[in-house]
Amino acid sequence: MAFRSGRVALIGKPNAGKSTLLNRMVGQKVSIVSNKAQTTRRRVLGILTTPEYQVAFVDTPGVHEPHTRLGRAMVEAARNSLTEVDLIVFVADGSKRPDNDDAEIIRMVHSVPKPRRVPVLVCVNKMDRLRPEHVQRTVDHFVQALDAEDFMLTVATDGQNVDKLLRQIVDRLPEGPPLYDEDEFTDQSSRFMAAELVREKVLQATRQEVPHATAVVVDAWDEPNDPDGLVSISASIIVEKESQKAILIGRQGRFIKAIGTKARQEIEQLLGRRVFLELFVKVREDWRMSPRMLHELEYLE
Numbered sequence: 001m002a003f004r005s006g007r008v009a010l011i012g013k014p015n016a017g018k019s020t021l022l023n024r025m026v027g028q029k030v031s032i033v034s035n036k037a038q039t040t041r042r043r044v045l046g047i048l049t050t051p052e053y054q055v056a057f058v059d060t061p062g063v064h065e066p067h068t069r070l071g072r073a074m075v076e077a078a079r080n081s082l083t084e085v086d087l088i089v090f091v092a093d094g095s096k097r098p099d100n101d102d103a104e105i106i107r108m109v110h111s112v113p114k115p116r117r118v119p120v121l122v123c124v125n126k127m128d129r130l131r132p133e134h135v136q137r138t139v140d141h142f143v144q145a146l147d148a149e150d151f152m153l154t155v156a157t158d159g160q161n162v163d164k165l166l167r168q169i170v171d172r173l174p175e176g177p178p179l180y181d182e183d184e185f186t187d188q189s190s191r192f193m194a195a196e197l198v199r200e201k202v203l204q205a206t207r208q209e210v211p212h213a214t215a216v217v218v219d220a221w222d223e224p225n226d227p228d229g230l231v232s233i234s235a236s237i238i239v240e241k242e243s244q245k246a247i248l249i250g251r252q253g254r255f256i257k258a259i260g261t262k263a264r265q266e267i268e269q270l271l272g273r274r275v276f277l278e279l280f281v282k283v284r285e286d287w288r289m290s291p292r293m294l295h296e297l298e299y300l301e
């Protein structure tokens with residue numbers, strides 16, 4: 001069989017499990033995951049290459065009503081991805097009833113003019129939380145609303161049916177040569193991914209307004225030539241208020257220390273090298289409104 005390759009957009013409302021699904025399919029952690037809405041802030045590319053095919057997945061920020069400049073950039077990133085791909089996988093949250101947020105994304109898919117519209121697959125994820133009597137209704141709803149070619153029920157967290165979904169995807173890819181090097185698995189820099197891993201640990205450990213108010217930027221990265229030497233990374237966690245800074249530092253700095261330890265372990269896995277990670281917390285009011293800050297954080301393209 002001829003080699004197949006193409007781009008596939010993962011779209012769906014915040015928290016549906018898009019990033020978890022992406023990491024599963026790529027077999028590498030390329031996109032951070034938490035139970036907070038809007039964990040993914042920009043487009044993330046995850047590439048899977050086998051001897052038969054290459055799939056470049058585009059993980060998008062969940063679409064939502066944007067209130068800030070960051071929010072607008074996130075929705076824009078999701079919308080742009082729809083016309084730059086060969087296939088769309090609409091990821092639905094099977095633990096919830098179809099709602100307005102789903103409808104909004106379905107409208108977005110339909111807003112692409114017909115000649116540029118691409119085939120859609122429906123993935124009803126979190127089927128471990130889907131009541132059996134609701135399966136048929138949920139699937140029918142999304143397949144009809146999106147005029148989808150096929151569907152799959154998945155549990156992204158344990159990988160159930162993810163291989164079958166992948167098969168459905170590959171079967172719809174055009175024949176052609178690979179678009180990316182076979183050893184590439186993302187388009188993100190190690191620097192950006194390290195910042196994201198720190199942010200993931202913050203999101204997983206905090207609540208309410210802190211996750212949305214947090215950004216992370218790597219300030220310094222020192223990689224010695226000796227492969228056994230420590231990679232020294234210094235990063236700033238940016239928040240909007242002094243009270244948030246106090247939460248993140250914690251009593252006697254214990255909170256930030258725990259975050260640093262968890263993040264360092266994952267960065268070491270990512271780089272395959274030992275890491276010294278130094279974290280600072282800084283207050284920047286309104287960073288989500290500032291184009292300069294959003295550029296520095298690589299959220300604006």
Ligand SMILES: Nc1nc2c(ncn2[C@@H]2O[C@H](COP(=O)(O)OP(=O)(O)O)[C@@H](O)[C@H]2O)c(=O)[nH]1
Nearest residue numbers: 015016017018019020033034035126155156157
């Ligand atoms: N029960 C269950 N939880 C899931 C499943 N897939 C993802 N999750 C959880 O749902 C939350 C959101 O996942 P994430 O991948 O960040 O969603 P995204 O916003 O669509 O990218 C995380 O806490 C995941 O662990 C699933 O199949 N079943």
Ligand SMILES: [Mg+2]
Nearest residue numbers: 018019039040
């Ligand atoms: Mg995500």
